[in-house]
Amino acid sequence: MHDIRAIRENPAAFDAALTRRSGVAPMSAEILALDEGRRAKILAAETAQAEINKLSKPERSIIEALKSDEEKKELFKANSEKVRSLKTGVQILTNEAKELDKRLRDLLLTIPNLPLDDVPTGAxxxxxxxxxxxxxxxxxxxxxVEHFEIAGVKPGMDFETAAKLSGSRFVLLRGGVARLHRALAQFMLDLHTTEHGLTETITPVLVKDEAMYGTNQLPKFAEDSYQTxxxxxxxxxxxxxxxxTAAGEILDEAALPVRMTAHTQCFRSEAGSAGKDTSGMLRQHQFEKVEMVSITTPETSLEEHxxxxxxxxxxxxxxxxxxRTVVLCTGDMGFGARKTHDIEVWLPGxxxxxxxxxxxxxxxxxxxRMNARYRPAGGxxxxxxxxxxxxxxxxxxxxxxxxxxxxxxxxxVLMPEALVPWLGGKTRLTAEGVLA
Structure with missing residues (x-):
């Protein structure tokens, strides 16, 4: 989510960065209109509340200037009526400010991140x-040939049975292919934890709304995910x-960076991708990833990238x-990213x-979005x-x-030499689909 103060201070820069993203129009005017309306309501409510406080407890000099108890009673009666009226107004203003605040937050939640200056502009x-x-x-x-056409792969990669169980874009792996899939995940985890300094983590695969909002899957991309x-x-x-894991926390700077990795099942509805990469297991509704996440200070995040x-x-x-590694242009970059490196592997098939x-x-x-902060070491x-x-x-x-x-x-299929220890010494998948 964007810093409203930064938008107030330089709306032109915000719009210029936003319009570098393909198809995103300038939005600062709409944002600032909501923000100014919200702030005006808050100021009016605070002004009225100050008047309530003043009327509820008149200054001693005003009370002493009154000559009789009757005059004092009239003063307090009049003040009391004004207070009741003002309180009603304060409640109305407060409710209107809350509504504008919600509208502002809802709008900000739908606006993508701003690209860094060195991200190439493109469509x-x-x-x-x-x-x-x-x-x-x-x-x-x-x-x-493609993976699903290799003779040794066919016995262990079953799309028909998966379709019977779950429909399209699922696969059932068996035998040597299943063992190879498991070995790859274990190889990645071991490399990241023993050589790259990441902490292995086992996480839930079911989360609440707040978690999906925190990492910008909601509200904009609800249709891309599955909900129970x-x-x-x-x-x-x-x-x-x-x-x-950092949501709502204040971490000590000395504890940063936090570097984590997890191997999990992942689920995507692939909304809007009908007819795209439907052959084989390139694009599935259920798949596995070994993910890396780092939580850093602002000064070290680009180096961490x-x-x-x-x-x-x-x-x-x-x-x-x-x-090959590419820098994504502004029109191809994900919603929450400021800069992205895509790594693309060669597929001869x-x-x-x-x-x-x-x-x-x-x-x-x-x-x-998730209110994750750190406490600077210098105070x-x-x-x-x-x-x-x-x-x-x-x-x-x-x-x-x-x-x-x-x-x-x-x-x-010949196995990569580095993977052999995770395959129990097996070096090839035979044409019959057996690891040997």
Whole structure:
């Protein structure tokens, strides 16, 4: 959520930054109109309350100037009538101020974060800027196929049974493919906890409204998530639960940065994506991710963004999977981000790079929504923390990349050497779908 004081102080800068996002019109005039109306109501209520206080307890000199008890009675009677009238007015003004405050907050909750100055301006993914490329895509002596077409994968990747159980965009994994999927998640967690300094965390996958508001899934993106009949939300990613651990807290600066990772089931309705990536398991309603979240001071958040990007890239480098890293332009960036690095892994079956991780710095945007602050070491007023999140990585997409890059002409798949210890020494998935 945005700082209303910053909008008051420089509405033109707010509008200029906001309009860099594709399709977002200037909004400062509407925001400030609500803010000024709210403040005017509050001021009028405070002025009336001061008059009530004055009438309820007249100055001694006024009382002493009255010559008789009758005059004093008349004064208190008149004052009492004025107080009753003013109290009614104060209540009306207070209610109107609360209504304007709600309208202002509801509006602010729907406005995306402002991009940093160095984020490229653009309309969509075609305007993203590549900043790094690692690894060389393998030269195949046969035509590589997509993951679900590999002979050794077919026995362990069952879309038909999943559709019978749950409908489209679900998959049932078996045998060697299921073991490989589990091994990838364990490999990522072990790398992040033992070498990258993240604290492994097990979180709920059901959360309350407040948590979804805190990480900006609500109110704007309600249709992209699933809600239970008793009001819980299924998390779209553990960014929601990990980041909200700081909600309502005042952390000591000495405790920052807080760096966490979690492996969870994730759930997305994929509203508005009909007909997109429907083949295979690239885009599913239920999937698994190893998420990274950092909570930092404002001064260190950009450095932390680079560090988290390297943590995600390290997973792919250990697995020998070629990738490229891009900076998302303003028109392709997520709602809560100020800057995002997308890491795209090479998928030979599609002959293209596909996103496998988004690492974003959000500034104090989420912290304001969830009232997450820290106490500066040198003293002073608590300030809002900065939050960051990123996939480290999407497990299903990493599975796809391992299968497609390791596929052989006979339908088997060679395993990345780094992953072998997590596979009990197995080095390949046979054409029959067995780890050997």
């Amino acid at each position: 969509d993914e075609n305007d993203n800027v590549e900043i790094r490329r690692w690894g060389t895509p393998r030269d195949f002596d046969f035509t590589p 009949t008793n009001g819980w939300w299924l998390i779209p990613t553990s960014e929601v639960t990990l980041t909200n 680079e560090r988290m990007t390297h943590c995600a890239q390290a997973v792919l480098e250990r697995l020998g999977l070629p990738y 599609q002959n293209t790079y596909r996103e496998i991780s988004s690492v974003s710095v959000c500034g104090d945007f989420q912290a304001r 002073g007023k608590p300030d809002f923390v900065h939050t960051l999140n990123g996939s480290g990585l999407a497990v299903g997409r990493c599975l796809i990349a391992v299968l497609e890059n390791g596929q052989q002409a006979d339908g088997s």
